[in-house]
Amino acid sequence: MxxxxxxxxxxxxxxxxxxxxxxxxxxxxxxxxxxxxxxxxxxxxxxxxxxxxxxxxxxxxxxxGKDKYSKVIHTVYAIFMAVVIVIGSIWVMTAGHSIH
Known part of the structure; x- marks a missing residue:
């Protein structure tokens, strides 16, 4: 039980x-x-x-939990990916206006 x-x-x-x-x-x-x-x-x-x-x-x-290092690594990776997606999206949206 x-x-x-x-x-x-x-x-x-x-x-x-x-x-x-x-x-x-x-x-x-x-x-x-x-x-x-x-x-x-x-x-x-x-x-x-x-x-x-x-x-x-x-x-x-x-x-x-016991394995705190993997949580830190996954969290840092998730933050990195979120920053890349946000900055990349802003870059693509603003750079596309100069073509038209």
Whole structure:
């Protein structure tokens, strides 16, 4: 027989509430300040990075398990691929306009 935890998932609830808080803070910065658009975008991007990190540790269990090196390698690879896809997409979309 295996043991199962039946306690309330406080850790997940706190992570969810923090994710909502980051989203609300980003919305407040976007709609209730008179900051320049570039500054607002940088702040929203910062909140997005914080929320992604929060979700990695609270929901995707990055700190659990025995083989932590493979998790780090897979995470770094996933971040690299996401950056390549985003930058590549922006490059292709902006470079294509000069041809037409």
């Amino acid at each position: 295996s043991k199962q935890k039946t306690s309330f998932p406080y850790f997940h609830v706190v992570g969810f509430l923090l994710s909502i808080a980051f989203t609300v803070l980003a919305l407040m910065v976007a709609f209730q300040t008179n900051l320049p658009v570039k500054t607002v975008m940088i702040i929203i991007g910062g909140f997005a990075v914080l929320q992604a990190g929060l979700q990695l540790f609270m929901f995707m269990h990055m700190t659990e």
